[in-house]
Amino acid sequence: LRVEMQKSEKLMIISELAASVAHEVRNPLTVVRGFIQLFQRAEDIKNKEYLELVLTELDRAEHIISDYLNLARPQMEKKEQFCLSNLLDEMSTIMSSFAAMQGVYLQTEIQKDIYMVGNHAKLKQAIMNIVKNGVEAVGDQKGYLKVKAYQKGDEAVVTVKDSGVGMDKEQLARLGQPYYSLKEKGTGLGLMVTFSIIQAHQGKIAYKSEKGKGTEANITLPILPLDISE
Numbered sequence: 700l701r702v703e704m705q706k707s708e709k710l711m712i713i714s715e716l717a718a719s720v721a722h723e724v725r726n727p728l729t730v731v732r733g734f735i736q737l738f739q740r741a742e743d744i745k746n747k748e749y750l751e752l753v754l755t756e757l758d759r760a761e762h763i764i765s766d767y768l769n770l771a772r773p774q775m776e777k778k779e780q781f782c783l784s785n786l787l788d789e790m791s792t793i794m795s796s797f798a799a800m801q802g803v804y805l806q807t808e809i810q811k812d813i814y815m816v817g818n819h820a821k822l823k824q825a826i827m828n829i830v831k832n833g834v835e836a837v838g839d840q841k842g843y844l845k846v847k848a849y850q851k852g853d854e855a856v857v858t859v860k861d862s863g864v865g866m867d868k869e870q871l872a873r874l875g876q877p878y879y880s881l882k883e884k885g886t887g888l889g890l891m892v893t894f895s896i897i898q899a900h901q902g903k904i905a906y907k908s909e910k911g912k913g914t915e916a917n918i919t920l921p922i923l924p925l926d927i928s929e
């Protein structure tokens with residue numbers, strides 16, 4: 700027990716430190732972005748290309764910062780009742796353009812009127828991380844990603860299935876470990892944050908995967924009995 704306490708205290712200090720650094724770095728980045736957008740109006744084509752590159756790298760820096768900031772934020776600041784079906788529809792709309800850009804076809808099969816209690820923004824972020832990984836796993840190959848949701852007894856089930864690169868046993872076992880990433884530009888923080896959000900909602904997540912075939916994430920979340928959710 701003592702060892703675990705020390706570990707979590709250490710993680711808390713590290714994540715608080717990371718968040719304050721991330722916060723400090725965000726402001727100058729915003730200023731830099733503004734100036735670059737101004738410069739982009741310049742005539743010089745070559746310079747324009749360079750500026751595009753600078754903006755892309757700024758985007759990447761901003762993504763890393765958000766990942767670190769999310770790490771330190773408490774997982775359940777605000778609890779509210781919301782419609783999980785609507786959350787998934789919104790999320791799919793946002794992600795389908797991201798998917799389409801990479802040639803991935805996003806399918807949905809979402810049952811209506813699944814209500815639950817929790818933190819809407821956090822849960823959306825958690826599911827978005829899973830979907831984003833799925834799209835990235837398909838990458839340049841032609842493939843699909845399917846998001847399904849339905850109610851089963853007093854639980855909501857959400858599955859996210861992709862036809863991407865898949866994972867072997869060792870890779871599966873490492874999911875959610877901080878800094879575990881096989882991507883050239885990954886932070887390896889996405890699933891760590893995702894798992895802790897799902898846990899804070901008393902939910903469960905399980906992964907099934909086959910190398911070269913694809914992956915399925917299966918999330919179950921407790922929902923309210925109907926009379927309370929009215």
Ligand code: ADP
Binds near residue numbers: 864866884886889
């Ligand atoms: P990141 O996306 O920044 O690499 P994540 O925590 O989101 O960090 O994911 C960690 C790693 O788990 C990824 O780099 C990838 O190797 C693996 N992974 C996650 N989801 C999938 C998936 N759907 N298919 C294949 N590999 C995956």
Ligand code: MG
Binds near residue numbers: 828889
């Ligand atoms: Mg990720």
